[in-house]
Amino acid sequence: MNMNFKFNPQGTKATALCLLICALGVAWLANRDFAAMRTLDALIPASGFEEHLLSEWFAPLRDTLLDTPVYVQSGEEPGGSVLVLGGTHPNEPAGYMTAILMVERAQVSRGKLYVIPFANRAGFAHTQPQEASPESMSFTLPDGSTRVFRYGSRDILHTLTWPNPDIYIHKASGQRLSGNEARNLNRAYPGVADGTPTERLAWAIMEFLRKEKIDLAFDLHEASPEYPVVDAIVAHERSIELAAAAAMELKGRGIEIRLEPSPKNFRGLSHREWGDASDTLPILMEVANPSQGRLRGRTDETLVLEGRDKAYMKAAALGRLFVPWDESGKPLAMRTARHLTAVVTFLSMMEFFVDESKAIEIDGLPEYQQLVDDGIGKWLHQN
Template identity: 55%
Template sequence: MTWRGNKATAGIILAVALIIAYAAAQSFLVMAQDDVIVKGPGVSEIRMLGEYFSGLKNTAGDTEIYILRGPKPGGRALVLGGTHPNEPSGYMSAILLIENARPQVGELWVIPQSNLTGFTHNDAQEASPQGFTIPTSWGERYFRYGSRATNPINQWPDPDIYIHASSGQRLSGSEVRNLNRAFPGRADGNLTEKIALGITELICQENIDLTIDLHEASPEYPVINAIVAHERAMPMAASVAMNLQLDGINIGLEPSPANLRGLTHRELGDHTDTLAILMETANPSQGRLRGRTDEALALTGKDDGYVKAAQLGRLFVPYDEGGHPLEERVGRHLTSINEFFIVYAEMYPESPVTVEGIPLLWDIEKNGLGAYLLQPK
């Protein structure tokens, strides 16, 4: 076999490379299509995060804030979804709140896609699905499955080392695009830091009393099925965890580590008056032990590798053939949020937040997620 090349073969090979690049680009650009989020009955207003920090306006980081106002005045709660767009129970819970929740007292603010640019790409070598489809009685809804981090198209190159601005903490360079390492944010910082600042500013300017940031973690990670609370929020979180245990929902409680900087539960608690909470559910589609990675894994959480790992005692959550379906993970988040509102109203009766219509774990497990997704007009 001869491998002799010349200018003609160079031209042909380059042409083939161009065609492949074009086709690949088409498949990447699919991720630029916005998700459809339907205004539910409780939504009074939609604002943009850029209204709170002008440096975000007209950038890929500016994202929608849904405001649900109750008829009676009270406190203000903020729910953050999509801080990590590869953790679907977080943003799906936020979307279900937008489409179903009806505050009676106080206000519920929801940012469903906190790091919007993270929804526009996937991490190299993670082989994530680009999205998933939820069946409903009237058809299907499609949602993107993004990346943990800001899209490099919007923030590149990464430094060799990411130095957290206000603490000097050093992390590996790619963490510079991790929104949950960028708080409280910086006006003259990178896009991720600007998004973080926008959220911090929103909390300060609107006097948000309670902030809940929704996440998922891989099942081999110690902080999972857990509430992480800033010290000021600890008494409230302890009550919530106890009530959830009584309801049969097994949930852990962790204090926000003082030396781990840039995270919502640490910086929002330190830099604003809000009570800062972060919650985690178990998502095998972001873990290192998972088998085949596809849409089904993101939706069902069924994975033989994790069943095996559980038998080996390597996991921090129970794991069997039933997996951890998205319904269960969203249900856990929403039930916990509901419990937070109840306990918050008891502990802070001068500024309660009372919300009806939140789908709870048992509702979602019975009816499916699709039952709580509205039909776009």
């Protein structure tokens, strides 16, 4: 048998043409997948919600991929106003699934609730190169049907922001960060009205906070389990007292959460700039998401939903994580339940720690254990 086989094709015009046709075929197949991601997931709002667009508060966003739905529900009784912002980073699904559950379930009896579930809408239109993220995740409803939601990228869509600068300079402070942070909504606040797409989106959200005179605003995130600020509340100095009370209450209910003051020298983040550039009380919250961590193993939809990972088990045994970890992992339902319970806990504190006239009451949302036990699908509406 001849073992001296060598692959040595001769380059001709015909081979070049074949390769070109193959490349176009691959490009067509890939483009079909990526183009489909530009369609935003449909929500089924609870009764009482009005649907608006962020461009109503900042017109230059109209008819762009930056414009995003804003859901508004007013209670019968006057009270405070609260914003729940999900999807700042579309690879942190507990943040936007919390916002989605609020849109589909919340019934406001006092005050006014605003929800922006897909803050960085353009980030839902792609996934991050070399992160191998799944494109979507599906939830089974009680009747056996499924609802599918996108899993996106931390960044604003690259085609909107390309080319990226080598260094990102935060215009309000002159702070310098790696160029990839130029696509990060949560490094762009307070934004620039005529700036880059990221800066314009940040500006639009600031305009929304100012014009609607939002009393309390949440920016819901997730973080890698090996990141020091995880399972945590980050609060501006004006909201730290309220946050401390909420953290105590959550601990009393068995939900361990740490409280971090917003650093004054790290600029561009919601917990700093929302508080500095508007009258709102800003709160950023993080839960531990293994599907975005650097140490994760096999990356697929199961990891996003179930949050169990062999690599994180080992990393925990090595003492490399900032959250407790066991074989049950960090399921998305549990991460979402943490966020939802924390939001509700904050709202219950408003009348005591802010002002009686700022009280907000919302019903219809699942309790922590209900969501953990039943899963997210049970609390979504059927299409």
